[in-house]
Amino acid sequence: MKKFIYILLTLVGLLVITIASLELHSSYAVSPSINKNAPVITYQEITINASAQKVYQVMSDIDHWATWHLDVEDPKLTGPFEKGSSFDWKSGGLTIHSTLHTVSRGHKIGWSGKAFGAFAIHNWSFVENNGQTTVKVEESMEGWMVTLMRNKFQKGLEHSLQVWLKNLKVKAEE
Numbered sequence: 001m002k003k004f005i006y007i008l009l010t011l012v013g014l015l016v017i018t019i020a021s022l023e024l025h026s027s028y029a030v031s032p033s034i035n036k037n038a039p040v041i042t043y044q045e046i047t048i049n050a051s052a053q054k055v056y057q058v059m060s061d062i063d064h065w066a067t068w069h070l071d072v073e074d075p076k077l078t079g080p081f082e083k084g085s086s087f088d089w090k091s092g093g094l095t096i097h098s099t100l101h102t103v104s105r106g107h108k109i110g111w112s113g114k115a116f117g118a119f120a121i122h123n124w125s126f127v128e129n130n131g132q133t134t135v136k137v138e139e140s141m142e143g144w145m146v147t148l149m150r151n152k153f154q155k156g157l158e159h160s161l162q163v164w165l166k167n168l169k170v171k172a173e174e
Contacts, residue, residue, distance in 0.1 A: 031112070031121060032101045032102050032110055032123070033121070034121045034123060034140035035142055036140070038140035038141055038142040038146075039141070039147050039150045039153075040140065040141040040146055040150060040157055041139070041140045042139055042154070042157050042158050043136070043137070043138045044136070044138075044158070044161045044162060045134060045135060045136040045137070046134075046135050046165040046166070046168070047132050047135075048132065048133045048134075048135060048169045048172050048173060049131070049132055049173050050132075050133055050173050051131065052106050052127065052128035052133045053106050053128075054172050055126050055133045055135060055168065056106045056126050058168060058171050058172050059124060059126075062075050062077040062081070062089075063075055063076060063077055065089070068167055069167040069168070069171075070167075071091055071160060072091050073089065073091070075087060076088050076089070081100070081103065082100065082103050083100055083101060083102065083103050084099065084100065085099070085100050086098060092156065092160065094116060094118070095115060095116075096120075097113060097115075098111040098112060098113030098114075099112055101121075106126065107125065107127075108123070108124065108125050110122060110123040110124065116145065117143050117145025117146065118141055118142070118143040118153075119142055119143050120139055120140065120141045122137065122138075122139045123137065124137045125137075133172075135165060135168065137161055137164075139157060139161065141157060
């Protein structure tokens with residue numbers, strides 16, 4: 001029995017060391033474009049009956065995301081809403097630290113974010129036509145955990161962005 005416990009503890013220790021090593025030595029290219037070679041990629045869009053400026057205003061108010069999008073918890077922008085500013089938030093049980101890489105008032109918002117075992121690049125665009133706004137979002141995810149659980153992350157990301165877009169539509173059309 002002692003030998004079994006020793007082997008089990010050794011395996012757990014090796015697993016912890018492997019995960020810690022993967023986290024410490026992972027580096028990702030921060031880019032205004034999604035990684036087209038990432039294991040998880042999705043594109044979503046929705047048409048909203050509101051001006052692009054109104055939709056942009058709702059999306060750029062990071063500190064209030066949780067009031068209309070319940071999949072987000074504790075969003076907090078540190079600094080002004082501009083390229084290079086960062087924000088922290090929680091989604092899907094993960095704490096995420098993100099940095100804005102694209103801010104084009106009324107037109108585009110983009111950020112990159114890192115969480116345990118994952119790195120994502122999010123890009124949102126807002127195009128107005130005849131009083132309606134088409135919102136397009138694209139996102140790539142990579143990292144050791146994303147690679148290991150690709151199908152779960154793909155389905156989860158697609159669902160998450162569909163819900164986010166629907167919630168954005170409801171809020172912007174108020």
